Ligand SMILES: Nc1ncnc2c1ncn2[C@@H]1O[C@H](COP(=O)(O)OP(=O)(O)OP(=O)(O)O)[C@@H](O)[C@H]1O
């Protein structure tokens with residue numbers, strides 16, 4: 001499991017994460033909702049060790065990762081698959097090389113094994129035979145599925161998804177959601193999804209949390225979240241501008 005306590009991150013002159021506590025249990029699909037600019041991507045980057053926190057602890061399967069040497073962190077990172085926001089792929093690499101990337105970097109699999117695995121994972125996401133294509137020749141929905149295949153290819157215990165369905169049409173969103181549920185069953189993993197899409201959250205999550213001002217202000221199982229009287233949750237679900245939460249534009253640091 002992942003246990004996060006008092007997590008803090010200071011960026012662009014403010015505390016983006018400000019004492020965040022959450023436990024992510026084995027085999028659950030935990031979805032973190034939150035407005036734009038609230039720090040959802042920053043949270044995921046801290047979990048993977050891509051960003052170092054300025055306070056607090058992150059314990060993954062009994063190992064405190066915030067103090068680890070690069071080498072030991074690398075070992076933990078083999079347990080974590082990440083699908084980045086926008087499903088970013090390497091545009092100059094073929095689909096096959098994109099999916100193989102993590103396996104080449106993090107495992108000692110032979111060339112033959114890697115190419116077998118690439119084929120298998122592309123099949124799992126419904127993209128068999130696309131190994132030699134370049135990402136630019138695929139639709140956004142297909143690219144998102146390649147990113148998914150890349151995230152699962154190293155057989156991680158944890159998969160972190162940053163906005164996996166944002167920008168997809170409702171039908172493709174549904175296809176990607178079904179894929180999550182299938183992968184969850186087949187791969188026996190723990191997933192953390194970050195999104196502001198309620199529909200995706202309701203369809204796939206076992207538990208939903210809400211991030212506001214650097215803290216988790218609510219975390220309930222999906223049914224309880226939907227029915228919650230928590231004023232933050234009610235405001236987020238209804239998309240009401242009046243309530244305890246104020247909108248951030250997420251761009252303050254750039255402007
Ligand atoms: N590398 C960075 N350097 C400086 N500031 C950053 C950096 N990354 C994020 N921030 C700032 O931290 C805040 C939270 O950003 P983050 O990307 O985590 O938001 P988010 O919740 O993922 O938003 P969105 O829903 O738009 O993706 C923003 O104000 C952003 O400008």
Ligand SMILES: [Mg+2]
Nearest residue numbers: 040041085162
């Ligand atoms: Mg983000």
